[in-house]
Amino acid sequence: MDTTDYEVNQFFDINECVPVREGYRFVGWCTSPSASDASLIKNTGNSDWIVDWAKDTYNRLQIDSYDIQLYAKWAKEDPCAKGHTPQETLTQATAESDGRIVTKCSVCGKTLSETVIKKASDxxxxxxxxxxxxxxxxxxxxxxxxxxxxxxxxxxxxxxxxxxxxxxxxxxxxxxxxxxxxxxxxxxxxxxPKQVNLSKVKAGRKKITVKWKKQAVQTTGYEIQYGTSSGFEGAKTVTVSKNKTKGKTISKLKAKKKYYVRIRAYKTVKVKERSVKIYSSWSKVRKIKVK
The missing domain is CATH 2.60.40 (Immunoglobulin-like)
Incomplete structure (x- = not known):
């Protein structure tokens, strides 16, 4: 807000009086306290605006002197008019979620770019x-x-x-x-463990005897699986806990029935303080008819 004295035969351009306000640009002088666009004095280079002001204010009443109060109009300055100041923020991606690289202006806060970092899911x-x-x-x-x-x-x-x-x-x-x-x-x-193969399968009366080549290296024992189905549905399993054993007789079988037999090795190891068995693949299947 500013006060300008006007005297007869003495005139100056009020726009030569430029107030300063941090963060704002001076637009011009207004006759209204609201500093609306309609009240902005367009041309301050002559005294015409004073006559107009007097007419509006005093309803065409002419007097010899006026005490005129004017109001500065401001426009907020763009702090980044000459360019933004980029600042990058990284949100790292994980195996479960995406990340982002977001670049914003550190002055005005405008988001300048955003890049998605896809999660490492595969x-x-x-x-x-x-x-x-x-x-x-x-x-x-x-x-x-x-x-x-x-x-x-x-x-x-x-x-x-x-x-x-x-x-x-x-x-x-x-x-x-x-x-x-x-x-x-x-x-x-x-x-x-390495695969173990059956070397011999012999049928007896309601029993079968299976033999294999022992496998003492990186082996704890063996599992023998047998049943009447070639797909081993409902099959039974016999565990041989000594790796130096080379044969096993399986009894109490059904007479005159065809049986399918296979064998695999296992080793007992520690996994996270727990004892677990790691198995080899199964041997080739042998079939035999019990007497």
Whole structure:
């Protein structure tokens, strides 16, 4: 708000009086306290606006002097008129949820860009099961996001393998995310005992005798499965707990019935403080008719 004195034969342009207000630009002088556009003095270069003001204010009453009160009109300045000041915020993606890179102006708060980082939802090993052969196993790891794009090793994630991956057991592969990703994911693969095959199946009276070549290395014992169905529906299982055993007689069978028999090895190992059995694949099926 400003007061301007006007005297006869003395005139100056009121726009030469420019007030200052932080964060705002001075637009001009208005005759109304509301500083509406309608009351903005368009041309201050001559005294015509004073006559108009007098007419409006005094209902065409002409007097010799006036005490005129004017009001400054302001427009809020754009602090980023000459360009924004970008500031990036990263929300890392995980294996369960998407992340985002959001760039905002640190001055005015306007969002300048937003990029979605797709979650790393497709994590798999090239192999999850191996057969023991005394050699260390290192399955390859593939990590993709939810749109099928492959993530980059040592940029988006690192991989740590369990040590001594030679013997029968379960082994962890740990994926630790980095960069635009966060979190840790584990995948597991298994090394199984070597397959055991039946060397001989002999029929007796209501019994059968099965023999195999013992497998003492990385083996705890054996399981023999037998039944009258080739698909082994309702079959029974006999456990042989010593790995040096080479044969087993199964009795109390039905006479004149055809039986199907197979065998597999197992090893008992510790997995997270629990004892579990890891099995080899089944041998070829042998069939025999009981006497």
């Amino acid at each position: 994590i798999c090993l090239s192999d999850t099961s191996y057969t023991y052969n005394g050699k260390e196993k290192t399955p390859q790891l593939v990590v993709k996001d939810s749109e099928g794009k492959q993530l980059n090793l040592n940029t988006d994630y690192t991989v740590t393998y369990a040590k001594d991956r030679k013997n029968v057991g379960c082994y962890d592969v740990t994926i630790t995310f980095a960069g635009n990703y966060n979190g840790t994911v584990n995948r597991t693969f298994t090394i199984e």
